[in-house]
Amino acid sequence: RHREKRVDGDIVRRKRGNERRKGASRAEEGESQTRPERIDRGRRKRTRSHQDTKGSEGDEEVQPKIQSGRAAKTRKHTKNEKTRKKEEEEKAEKGEGKERHGKRKKTSASKKEREEVGGKHTMKEKAQEVKRKKHMKVPSEEDDIDEEVDEEEEVRPESLSSEELEKLKEAVDERKKLIQALRGKPWPIKKKCVILRESQEFVEKYEGALGKGKGRKLYAYKVLMSKKWMKFQRDFENFKTACIPWEMKIKEIESHFGSSVASYFIFLRWMYGINMILFCLTFGLVMVPEALMGRPYGTIPRKTVPRAEATSAMDFAVLWDFGGYAQYSVLFYGYYNNQRAVGWLKFRMPLSYFLVGVGTVAYSYMVVIRTMARNANESGVGDDNSFNFNWRMFTSWDYLIGNPETADNKFASITTSFKEAILEEQESQKDDNIHLTRFLRVLANFLVLCCLAGSGYLIYFVVRRSQKFALDGLENHTWWERNEVNMVMSLLGMFCPMLFDVISALENYHPRVALQWQLGRIFALFLGNLYTFIIALMDEINLKREEENIIKFNITVWEASLFNGTVSVNSTAPPVTIEPADVPRGPCWETMVGQEFVRLIISDTMTTYITLLIGDFLRAVLVRFLNYCWCWDLEAGFPSYSEFDVSGNVLGLIFNQGMIWMGAFYAPCLPALNVLRLHVSMYLQCWAVMCCNVPQERVFKASGSNNFYMAMLLVILFLSTLPAIYTIVTIPPSFDCGPFSGKQRMFDVIQETLESDFPAWFGKVFSYASNPGLVLPFMLLMVPILHFCTLRWFLKSCNDLFYILFKQNEENKKKNKLAALKAQMDLEEARKGSSRTAQQQKNSPSLQDQESEAFYYIENKKKIKRKIECKNVI
């Protein structure tokens, strides 16, 4: 009798165990559902003795299941939880063996029944236990001996029926799932270790028993392979983390300055990765093939320095400006030949050039959008204000902070944020003079607009002036006059933000709002400057094209005269050989554009580094050492050390990248330059931040604004590809330089390839497909698809909510069932009246909690539905 009961208990326990494992991810939720109940129990226990409370949540979670197993077996034990757990696992194996031998004919129906019986037992047992514990704790160990009486029986897989095999397989699979889910469990590692070992043993033991004949071998092989694959994956993961550069550097900064400063460096590293790939594209597919397989330097006019410039072509000043030899090299558009296929590989150079240009932009779009999507997924629904206080409370501490000074700043900023929140909540602090504030804000914005317009005009003026200088010939001008444009742009980028900072003091905004305004203004400034620069550049391009037409005409004249001349002097001489350097040539506006961008990048980089050295390093040195002999405390007082300006630096980086995207088509060397720049920046800024910056006064957390930066990057990407694409599509390429020379438009290279390298039908299909009559409907189709995609995104979040709701419903049902059982049991055993009230108490708060929670979700869902409707209306 005793033995049979025990087996029943085992089955029940196993079934429950399975249930638990099945929902490995659900376990958390389930746990949270049962939480109040557990807490209740925990409280009572704690009052009795401290030993019992030491179990973690996990322990408590398993407890009912253990109890159900034990209930059937024996009702007299009280044991410390750890040993109980182990025992349970042992029993699982034993039960396995036994079940196979003794209980083949059991039907599932009878099992269910037994489960209920078991459940009742559980309740009884629980109640009893509680009662017993109230009186005293009996440390009884005799049950251990009882345990060891059962000898483990050998498994004989041959003797198993298919049904049992199926069951066994299920059990094994569940164990495997458990192993996988184990790391997500909030248990101490020791317990996890025990379970892991035990489960692995189990799996290894019974895995072999599965499958018959051929199937078994295949199964064993599969298992082996999956194990190997797991190991490989883990090693690969380790390898991947080992490959991430600058991890330690960033970590060090993170611990000193908190996550916001570190986020800049992570962003920098991310940019570095993107630029690395862009660099690989341009370097591998454009620069190297042209350098290796194209015609060598000096063979054709476009690859030779003209005679007039030859004397100064190697001067450093000229090279620094990317003139001379640098101009006539693979670094710039003009050097590339329009030969259709180069080298023995028959590499299609012009096509490759075009596709790399397009691919660069396409890849950037892809990466930025994908990262944005991932960030959005991670952060979830972040911007509702319903948990303002809770977030301030529970998530405001940055656990990465390891520097006492930063910690002090953080304390202060948290306190102020609390106080602000309270004040806002009370709304006692009404603006006493709202008209004055309004006036000041309008004034501030007016001033900022003036600044923006002024800087725009300045740049336009300077660029026009530089064109005049260029027409006069650069040699007649000073260094300043030659570099005026870049210097002015860099200086504006340096000083205008400071000006904005001063102006924003007028406005009296909340710091976070002020930061956003500041960011927006700097963004507008940079954008305005960049676009003025581009517009001025466009003017220059038009000038150059006029010049080109004149030169084209001159060249024909010159060729004719040359021909005539040679004929008249000596008619028998071999055909005239003209040095390529002497051939007159057009201005090649593409190279000019490329050069401008490269110069801009260089001067920008220089200004950044110099500001870093002077503004941060020199200042820090002065403050540090002059402090000994100064009349006030420099470190605490006025100049102090500088802070690391995260937003300004990020904006700088974004705009730098924008210029790269804009100019990369005309100067293939730009990504390489940028990689170099970012690499140096990484080291220089890491050093500067560690040695001469102090932690920020107000420590902002970065992650919230992460997608903000990404969105800005996307905007910049779009805005910077616009002019590039405009020039590619509308302006005909120069007639004597670059890979597209001689064509009407640059994208003609595609058509050319289609015509000569693909079968005729393909070209035909393509020409039909590119017909506006087809493209337009296609675009019309794209709009609803995009719309649908966004809709589905909303629906997905909706579905999550449905899922949660469903889950809770289920849990509720289970709870109700349990409660009913309990009630029934309590009726049967009226003498346990005290325990019954306890059970009800346990149950009611959790139910209530769930109901209100479910209600909340419904509310939320409604909100989202409304959103969707709004979308639809739009």
Next chain:
Amino acid sequence: MGTTASQLGKDLLSEYQELTFLTKQEILLAYKRFSELLGKDEKDVLHERVPMDRILTLPELKSNPFRKRICYVFSTSDSKNGSLTFEDFLDLLSAFSDSATMEIKSHYAFRIFDFDDDGTLDCGDLEKLVNCLTGETDETKLTAEEMRQLISNILEESDIDKDGTVNLSEFQHVISRSPDFVSSFKIVL
């Protein structure tokens, strides 16, 4: 590096990788840092307990206002003194690691904030929490009135079942909507 790897044992290492969110390098680094915490005479890194005050000398924990709570929560010691074994230490790092899930993180965060270990965040817990966050100095401390207001606001937002305390599910519900909890609940060696 090689010596530490051999000390730790290959099986154990892979087991730890299986059970925590840490990579091999992180585990080895943790091992190194942990053995540095141990005294010279204590050779048995895997089973020795490091008392809490020595754990707190780690720069990663030194300026954390919750450092003691963290030790208590992750300690498996019977005497509740917050001392950690190497495995406890790994547990800690795993929960605070980059790749740990929101569930794990919020679970441990709840236990860290639950100062009296009673399974709910009641007013006392919240008050202690606020005091931790605002620092020990007097000038940053909130007044009693502010504190009362703050706590009542917090409960108003998150206490769904209106029992005057925040329980784990309510806590996780709130936390899971926070945009920057996962990124800031991190400790990296």
